[in-house]
Every structure is written in structure tokens, then in C-alpha cells.
Amino acid sequence: MRPNPHPGNAVRAVAALGLAWSILSAPPARAALPLDQIRLPAGFRIEVLSDDVPGARGMTFSPAGTLFVGSRGEGKVYALPSPLAPNPKVRVIASGLTMPVGVAFRDGAIYASSTSRIVRLDNIDAQLDKPPKPVTVTDRFPTETHHGWKFIAFGPDGYLYIPVGAPCNICAPDENRYANIMKMKPDGSDLQVVARGVRNTVGFDWHPATHELWFTDNGRDWLGDDQPDDELNRATRTGEHFGYPYCHAGTIADPEFGKQHPCSAFVAPVAKLGAHVAALGMRFYTGKQFPAEYRTNNVFIAEHGSWNRTERSGYRIVRVVLDENGRAVRQEVFAEGWLQGGKPWGRPADVQVAPDGSLLVSDDMAGVIYRIRYAP
Template sequence: MRTIVGGLLASLALSVHGTSPPSGIQVPPGFRVETFARGLSQPTAMAYGPDGRIYVTESTGRVVAVTRGTTHPVVLVRGLRTPLGLVWRGSMLFVSEQGRLEHFVLSGGRLGGRHVIVKGIPFGEHQQDNVVVGADGRLYWGSGSTCDACRERSPRSAAILSLRPDGSDLRVVARGLRNPYGLAVQPSTGRLYASVNGQDKLGSASDPEPAEMVVAVKRGAFYGWPRCWPNAQMLRLSGHCAGVKPPVAYLEPHASADGVAFYTGRSFPAAYRGNLFVAEWGQYLSHRFGRRVVRVQLRPGHIARVTPFASGFAHPLALLVDRRGGLLVADWGRGVVYRIQAAGFR
């Protein structure tokens, strides 16, 4: 997100009441939306646990569990440092926080065995973001820059990191990524994709205001920040870009491209299968950019097609495909998880 340490922590004091279909959320013809869970406090990430519950991190420092119809989430952990990501590996839950990665063990419906496995990673304007399990069984972890545009002192900033589940063998996988917030493994290939927030204070509204982007993560690749940036108007890179690996998708400038999810369900029309959805958090005070979910149709060898999918959110942040094939959208601004489903499916 754009202002992860400042604006993210300010409460928007919005609420949703009742269980009827939410007003104001627009979806394409043939889809419908419902309130899946509410009562959350700035949800940042979601993942299914081994017990079938959905576990949610909140930027207020908690891990909670919800199911369909939840109005009072079950609080399992408190006192975390702005957790922005979580992932399960068996009964072990990994949580990404400012400067560190912790794990917990699920037993009897509770999370115990709390242990910090990595610490001391730099953070500043951005922090550590989502974490996923790769096809090779290692953890992959997004680490944002400490500034808008600068020379980082640590190679572990503005990068994607990889480590063993016990915290050992920490490596830098890819660099030049200002804030690689969202991570997702493509089921059909095992390839890792990341959503990346572009610079705030470079260029103008006409040219070449840095765009957000989606990248296919390649080991050892450099993605340009801070000397090269994506131009959404021209669908190309601008700046000093020798040796820079280009993105696979260009997104709206300043939209804050954050949570991502590949559609793995079977209830959406067939054309949606394998598509990547991206939550655009937007800006804290402006409604001009983002505040929607976009659909990214990846095309090998070509720039992806990006189209709006759902809008009307306060600040959508986390995405998850549920086990009935619906798309869950956690709205950080309203403390609500919405469920988007194809008409005729439940």
C-alpha cells in the first residue's frame, strides 16, 4: 500500500450493517455479491487454515478466524507489528510483520508455539508484505522499500526474499521492486507472480507517471526501481532501463495494486479460469484511483489484458478464492469480507 506506516494505521470508521446484499458494490452482469463476514478491524490478508476456517490478519495487530456469516471474529493472536501477510504450511502458520516473520502452531483450535524465525529486515515507508509457499516448498516473502525512490542500503529491501520454513538460508530472489505487496503462485505452472506499487513522486499525470505493475518473478532478475518505471499510457518502461525485466501487466498509476489471487474455482464462467485478480487499495484521501478489483488475463509473450471487475469498495486489500468457487474480497476500509459469485451458484 501507499502509506503503510502512516495512513494504513488510521481508522476510517466505516461500517456495514445487516446480512442483505451490500449496496454500492458493482460486479459484471451474471455475478452477484454478498457480505461473507464483518466485524473485522482493517483486514490485510486471508488464508484457509487446515481446520477449514479462514484466518485473517488485521493491521491493528491481530490474527482472527472467520466463517461464512461471521459478525464477531474469533481473536487468536494480538500484539503483532502491522501484519500484512500469512500462509499455512501444514499446521504451521507464518505471519509477515514489520521487519520480521513469525510462525505459530495450530492445536485444538488455538494458535500457540509463537516463534520469530527472521528478524532485522529493514522497513520504513514500506515494510514486509505477503508471504507464500512456492512450488519448491520454500517461503517467498515480499519486502518493500524504505523510501519512495532512493538507493537502498540493504539488498533485502525492495526485493522478493526466499527462505526455508525454519527461517534458514534467507536469499534475495529478485530486486528493483519498490513494494512487491501481493504474491501468488500460478497453479498451472508453479511460477510466482507479484503485484508491485510504483513511485509516488515521479513524473506527472500526463507522462510518465509510474504505473503499478504485475511481474512474473524470475530468480536473479532486476525490475527497475528506482531508475526505471512502468508507463501505463504507453505500455512500456521509461527511464534508464537497460537490463530491466519488464512487467507482464501495467495497472493504473497510484492505484496501490495489492492483494492477488489466481482464480482456481469452477463456478465462474470458463473464461475466468486461471485469470489473476488484483485488489487496488487506492489512495487514503482520494477516490480518483483504485478502490476496485481488476481482472488480469495473462498472455504468454504479450502484455496482459487488464479490465475492471468489481468496484464500490472503500479499500479492497486481500483476495481469496473460497472452496465454493467464490472470490472473497477483504475491504480494509469497512472491516468486511465480501463474496463475489456467479449467479446461480452458492
């Protein structure tokens, strides 16, 4: 065999093949998100905090500043230490759970929902790189996965609040078991019903001044494109009934169950949010980064978006302004643009006020945590 008169060509050829292989074998680059399509009030801007949180749902902070995020389809719980720093690193601290949508922090531990169970990971901020195995706090909840995912949060009374959705679109299940909001002590004891007639809430918060429980509720399907509305509700005492399955949105008697009880027998919603918008996470704004008009009696709600409406609705963040008596005086769109030409590229799932007063938004479709701040 004759020697190659141009050995440099061979070297360059091998290098080119290596480069080509590295390009072909490298993971695909993430497509840039079209944040320029998001419309906000004047002076606000949105940015991506992290695009590495698949199925991102419920959010909560630890006192140390770690952001914990649940997920629905992925079965994972994520942690982002120093999330407001550039390029925060995402850690998976639990996996193999069943729709761990909800996360809540107390006494050094992160609690996560897993359909029929609530699990806990102790001393978690000190073990993010090598997290402990989840410990089951209780497994007393139903196993049905229809509306079985659970947003959770600790209330001002120190109890963990846990919703149990209706195991159907419309039915009349045991009200002490389904279609309610429950609470229990952190160790799983003293489980009790707080509110009944709640079809499926995936977001709640407490008024910062009155400490009353407020929550969203998803209306039933198959009554048409324009009814019933999703709801924003206010619980003023334990044991109130909010209508399901007899009455929807305060005024619509159910075709099957409505004759059993009039709508006047139930607590009416504070605000009607629109049909099929899928109102999920909600928070009172408690920060100081936004202008003064946003700092008192303002509720932000993530609308995940419709799935069976002829013309899609939702896919946005809305703002509900309350008066000093807890009445809704104004409702407006705060952020929209995830729906373009009838097709969504993102679905807001939860909102969370960050320690610096910015507003975080989880997006389970894009696998993203956004940050909205006022920066005129």
C-alpha cells in the same frame, strides 16, 4: 409520605429508565454497507462474509477450511473457522504484532509477518479458542516501517516468500537488503534474494501451470497524477531485476537515478495497471464456481486506491486475462463502487479463492471480508 396511588406507574417509569439506559449503554449498531453500489459483471453477486475483521488485509486458508486474516494498524491476526457458514465467528489468535499484514499456512501452523520478524503459531486449528503464543521464526528483516509491512506466502518449492519494500519513496538502498523479494525455509534458514528492483509488492501468487512467480508492485510517488503505473510482473528465473529505483513501469526513467541504467536493462511489467491505484493482493483464479472464461489464465487484483492523486483512482478489483504464453491480452474492471463521489467507503486489500470457488475480498477500511460468487 403519602403512598403512591398508582404503583404501576412507578414500575413502568423504572422499566422505561432501564430500557433507556440499556439503549444508551449498548454499543452502536454497525451501519449497513451499501453493497448495492458495487458493480459486477452480469450474474455475479457480492455479500458480506464478516464485518468484524478490523484492518483486514492478507488472507489464507488452512486445509481444515479455517480462514486466517492479517491486519495492518490493529496488530492482530484473526481466524474464521467455517467462514462460509452463516454468521461466522471471528477469533483473535494473535495481537500486539507490528503490522502483521501477511499470513501463510503450512504443516499445521500459521505464519504471520511482523515487520522485522516472522512468527509462527503451531497446531493452530486445534487451539483457536486458546491460541499459543507466537514463536519467532526469524528476526533478520529490517525494522523500518516505511513499506515495512509484508505479504507472505509459501511457494511451490516449499519456501516462504517474503518481500522487503524500499524504506522510502525513492532512494537507492542495498539491493540485497531492501526493494526485493526474498525466500527462506520454514525454519528461517537459507534466506536468499529471489527478485530485485521491486519497490513495494503487497501481493503475489504462482501460475498454476508454470509455477512462475507473479507479483504486483506499487509505483513511486510525486511524478504527477498519471505516472508511473503500478505493475503486474512475472519472474521467470531467480535474480531478475525489475527496475527500481532506475526505471518505472518499464519505460519511465527516474529523474534522479535513471541516468545510471537504461530501462532496457530491466524486466518490463506484463501489465500496467494505472498510476497510484495501489495494486495489492493478487491471485490466479483456480476455482470452478465462476464461468469457464474465468478459469484459465485469469488474475484478480485488489486495488487499494490512491492517497495523493488529485482525482482518486483504484478502489476496485480488476481482472487481467493472459494468453498461453503469459502475455496480458485484456484488462478490465471486475468489481467497483467502493469509491462514490470522490470519497471511498471501502478499500480492497487482498483477494483469495475460497474452497467453493467463490472469491473473497478483504477491506481494511470497512473491516470486512466480502464474498463474490456467480449466481445468475
